[in-house]
Amino acid sequence: MKVLNAQETAALLPYPALAEELRAVLADKRAGRATAPPRLHLPLAGGGVLLLMPATDDEITITKLVTVHAHNTAEGLPSVQAEVLVFDTRTGRRLLWLDGVTVTARRTAALSLLAAQMLAPNLAGPLLIVGAGTQGRTHLEAMTQGLGVRQVYIASRDLAHAEDLATYARSLGIDAQAVSRPADVLAQTPLIVTATTSATPVLPADLRSDAFVAAVGAFQPDRAELPPDLVRAARIFVDTLEGAKAEAGDLILAGVDWARVTSLEEAIALPRPLDGPVVFKSVGHALWDLAAARLAWSNLGIG
Numbered sequence: 001m002k003v004l005n006a007q008e009t010a011a012l013l014p015y016p017a018l019a020e021e022l023r024a025v026l027a028d029k030r031a032g033r034a035t036a037p038p039r040l041h042l043p044l045a046g047g048g049v050l051l052l053m054p055a056t057d058d059e060i061t062i063t064k065l066v067t068v069h070a071h072n073t074a075e076g077l078p079s080v081q082a083e084v085l086v087f088d089t090r091t092g093r094r095l096l097w098l099d100g101v102t103v104t105a106r107r108t109a110a111l112s113l114l115a116a117q118m119l120a121p122n123l124a125g126p127l128l129i130v131g132a133g134t135q136g137r138t139h140l141e142a143m144t145q146g147l148g149v150r151q152v153y154i155a156s157r158d159l160a161h162a163e164d165l166a167t168y169a170r171s172l173g174i175d176a177q178a179v180s181r182p183a184d185v186l187a188q189t190p191l192i193v194t195a196t197t198s199a200t201p202v203l204p205a206d207l208r209s210d211a212f213v214a215a216v217g218a219f220q221p222d223r224a225e226l227p228p229d230l231v232r233a234a235r236i237f238v239d240t241l242e243g244a245k246a247e248a249g250d251l252i253l254a255g256v257d258w259a260r261v262t263s264l265e266e267a268i269a270l271p272r273p274l275d276g277p278v279v280f281k282s283v284g285h286a287l288w289d290l291a292a293a294r295l296a297w298s299n300l301g302i303g
Contacts, residue, residue, distance in 0.1 A: 001094040009099040012296040015142040018110035025291040026265045033057055036286040053286035061089045062293045064100050086293040105134050107288040109142035112214035115280040120212035121273050122190035125149035130182050130202050132161040135195035135216055144174055152176045153185045194225040205229035211277040219283040221249045228254035235273055236261045239282035247283040
């Protein structure tokens with residue numbers, strides 16, 4: 001079994017290729033060739049939680065192990081730690097041990113990239129990223145590499161954090177600017193990513209008619225980055241319906257009619273929306289980790 005650190009894991013998961021592998025997994029899920037049960041939550045003593053996320057297809061099977069200990073930050077330890085164990089479906093032979101935090105960050109951004117490629121009425125940019133943490137950074141990388149967007153605005157509750165991410169973006173040759181408020185640039189930005197830890201909306205309800213929003217920050221039923229009026233007015237797509245119904249606070253708190261919510265798996269067969277706003281809400285799923293494992297194993301070329 002090959003054990004890979006964070007840098008080695010990232011090198012095997014370029015965003016455009018990962019987006020295409022995610023598209024392939026969606027097709028396999030639709031055809032019944034790739035499956036995953038709901039993730040298991042196991043409370044731990046001291047307030048932590050263990051998450052178990054298995055998934056399988058005919059060739060590769062994975063289990064992602066995630067521990068979340070929110071109090072760790074006060075002790076200088078990471079609050080989230082994760083690994084992805086990859087093994088051969090037919091024999092059970094252990095193949096890979098991937099850095100799970102890296103897998104999660106990159107497959108989440110690549111899924112947003114795929115959703116934008118499929119669903120955004122206007123792909124030209126500029127792009128607005130709300131949130132300057134890990135997901136803000138990976139979405140910056142994924143959207144600029146995958147869509148060719150060259151102008152980015154970054155907003156954060158801490159303007160210094162937004163400035164830091166903008167500086168990183170400029171080092172990649174991107175025209176990037178930190179802004180104090182998302183509302184200041186919404187008239188210019190048809191592409192929007194919200195990747196914050198906020199429990200309350202970070203965007204206003206009124207967006208451009210061609211706006212596409214990838215909302216990835218809120219993954220608990222009592223938290224929402226998007227205001228209810230925006231959710232009710234938008235065309236809504238989700239990574240999975242089962243996950244969204246359980247965890248997508250943006251939709252749950254808006255009292256969304258689930259009959260008008262479309263999964264990304266179903267969207268594969270639909271034409272691109274000609275107007276918006278379009279909201280893509282993701283909360284995560286083990287099949288997205290399976291896609292990352294498939295790509296990593298293929299890129300290693302071991303066989």
